[in-house]
């Protein structure tokens with residue numbers, strides 16, 4: 001059976017027409033979906049007849065809260081169960097500007113980044129738009145807070161689930177749905193060049209983040225096997241094309257790993273590579289994962305790396321580490337549960 005949460009309003013209108021209903025019913029149903037209802041019976045302005053038709057043709061629930069962990073800094077990591085029993089996770093973070101949610105878009109991930117707990121889960125399937133947006137709805141319901149920012153940095157590679165992620169973005173952005181500004185959403189890719197090019201042509205103002213993590217192909221290939229398919233120069237060419245078309249600044253994510261990509265020469269090399277690209281570098285300490293071989297760089301080394309980039313004219317900041325006392329590495333909570 002189709003899940004009613006997977007539809008945009010225009011699609012739901014077609015569904016209603018196919019059911020022999022008036023088109024405007026779709027608007028009523030769509031509004032209910034984003035008011036936090038968990039059953040068709042709660043849609044009190046619909047006739048009993050229509051409610052029965054909906055029950056016979058669609059499912060409504062697609063994601064259930066399974067567990068959560070709260071960090072001392074207020075960050076909450078959620079574990080969600082899907083209808084087929086698989087699990088995904090999301091994180092709620094509190095910032096000065098409001099609440100931000102990091103969401104998953106796949107069960108597991110094919111990309112195999114060697115520093116990532118999600119890669120070790122193994123790829124199962126793509127999440128549907130309803131399951132992606134459902135994470136935000138469930139978090140709002142649980143926390144009682146209105147989410148203002150979304151980052152696609154949880155489990156999965158967004159451009160490997162392109163159509164569903166784009167539909168989820170449109171639903172999150174729709175004023176009749178969650179009404180989250182496109183500029184308040186960020187999509188992070190490991191560097192799928194075709195996806196970057198396609199994203200450049202979307203008429204949507206979302207931010208694009210690229211997980212770069214090294215300026216040298218041999219080191220990046222070791223950390224991110226996707227680099228064998230798309231080298232750093234191919235990724236950066238796609239970024240230049242994206243900026244030319246959108247005039248939007250790109251964020252490069254750089255996880256600092258002790259002794260691997262964090263010395264002064266690495267920073268100088270990175271600055272040279274990014275010269276002339278409208279960008280910002282976000283430095284993060286690599287997350288320590290179970291059986292992982294990488295260690296975080298020291299705070300001092302991170303600061304030196306940032307200062308070198310800044311000296312060379314590249315805007316770089318160190319991202320505040322949130323939720324460090326809980327299983328905050330992406331995919332770690334799912335792995336913890338798999339091992340229990």
Ligand code: SF4
Nearest residue numbers: 109111113116119156
């Ligand atoms: S870092 Fe992202 S792209 Fe790489 S394996 Fe993890 S989830 Fe996939």
